[in-house]
Amino acid sequence: MSEALKQALLARSLDEGFSAMGVCRPDAMPELPARLAQFVEAGRHGQMGWMAERMHWRGAPDALWPEARSVVMLAEAYTPEHDPLAVLEQTSKAAVSVYAQGRDYHDIVKKRLKRVGRWLLDQAEGEAIKVFVDTAPVMEKPLAAAAGLGWQGKHTNLLSRELGNWSFLGAIFTTIDLPVDEPVEDRCGSCRACLDICPTDAFPAPNQLDARRCISYLTIEHKGPVDVELRAKMGNRIYGCDDCLAICPWNKFAREARELRYASSPDAPDLNELVGLDDAAFRARYSGSPIKRIGRDQFVRNVLYAIGNSGDVALKSGAQALVDDADETVADAARWAVERLT
Template sequence: MERLKERLAAKAVEEGFSAMRVTRPDAIPEAMARLQAFLEAGHHGQMSWMSDRVHWRGDPSALWPEARSVIMLAEAYTPEHDPREVVGMPDRAAISVYAQNRDYHDLVKKRLKRVGRWLIDQAPEAEIKVFVDTAPVMEKPLAEAAGLGWQGKHTNLLSRELGNWFFLGSIFTTVELPVDAPEVSHCGSCRACLDACPTGAFPAPYQLDARRCISYLTIEHHGPVDPALRPALGNRIYGCDDCLAACPWNKFAVEAHEIRYMARPEFVAPKLSELVALDDAAFRALFSGSPIKRIGRDRFVRNVLYAIGNSGDVTLRDTAAALVDDPDETVADAARWAVGRLTNL
């Protein structure tokens, strides 16, 4: 089986993955207690899907009892530019690096299936299931148990070989492959990621309160954002990369090989004045094939209006004023807030 695992790792790299490691489904016994503490504290906010099927999410061995190995794979999407540069351009929008081109769910899942099919060809008795961020699978703890990296103080996965700009995917299989040693934290006394967070979303190292996280607020949160948090959003309209970009381990980040992860020029620093004018049809057309499409026009424009309110650019006031009677009350509320901010300068 060692030889099969070596060949599997080579196949994974051939298909575009940056690294592969293996663990067991029962390798994260502490995950359930950590998940329950997170949920009991309410740190998941409106993400009710995190509390659904918690028995599977907290125990991967219960998800598919026949599985004997979990193959964890990393795929780099390292940006070619510093994503924090656009934060200093108040009339422009900051879009998270991972969303500046194609939806990674589709790309990673196709690669996982190709690797999985190869495994079945080599071991015909094998069965597999592939997962990319949409099933009740705690991928980061599993990746840490597999030795792919460790969950840093910002709760994202870090690697001494890859930095922290990479996606995770998993292949559960009935084949019993040799496992890798788990990784341990190498964060030391560093707190760069914690200090970089604009909204103070980390109540303690290695803990995240999603209710204050800009990625959560701009993507997962429905309805109006707490007015006290809106100024801290700045011009970030979809996700936030500040804690990732601040990590010193990124000096070891590897290049992204998938061209469809490379930023589309129109998504690097788009004008707020153009984005706020999108109707539903134009929004869907612009973001076809992008993960941004799933939040819908209303939530997206809500975010753009918060950015306009934070811009300090009075020339955008009339643009925001045009939406104070928008059919969506959350958009209308955001427009009124933006107008008020730009009027009271």
């Protein structure tokens, strides 16, 4: 019954729009607590205090919900149709991570997960589920690797022969005892493309990330001014960074995205149209986007760093207008940009 249920669950998941599914036990990775503790003790989590506060759950999925017998991991492709690295050469344009150019994936994936979960409960009366999409102390990437969806590449992201590394992950914890999948072999070999392309040297070693130097962290999670040494290395990346993902050679096999709401575009916005956004204009422009959550001040801070790196003196006036901004971090970024363009 359980194998038949698992195959029916896979079919249902694919029908709902997911690209792959695998199953593991909640305690499939006993090494997680030590790995996470080492990461936090080294301070590599930066300002993400929630990692330390919820470490006992994040490092041990079986402690998050002790009744769970199985973890169903689902992946959904969001593969871009264009080269995300091309915009980095257009220094007066704003580079936004592919995943954030469309609708907020949290909402889309969670609704899909809930539909799959409700279907699963209909097949197994008396059982229970909990769904998670990047909003709870769940380490999706290690669990996805344990469930056979791929392996964690040297850039620490999930990598698959069928999906490349452009995929969103969601988890269904359930009390149902489902057959598990076997982990797959790491196929990165001697390749170090993802490590070598990182503009801020955020990888101290293969399979290790120092978030404090990662542009995705700096533009999204880090509050306040960014270290001056790192600002100059951020280029025109104003929300996230795709360099280590985009360079991976396994992406030549990546499956196309099926969800149109994830669609990204090679046509990036001009920095000068973003730098003048006030709070109301920012909220209106990015309603329904993951970008909205960082707020106007942090967003404009990022835009000003990009302007300072652009070398385009035509953008100086936009920065000059913000040197006395009410937010001191914005004002600091504006003064830095003006000085760089003088």
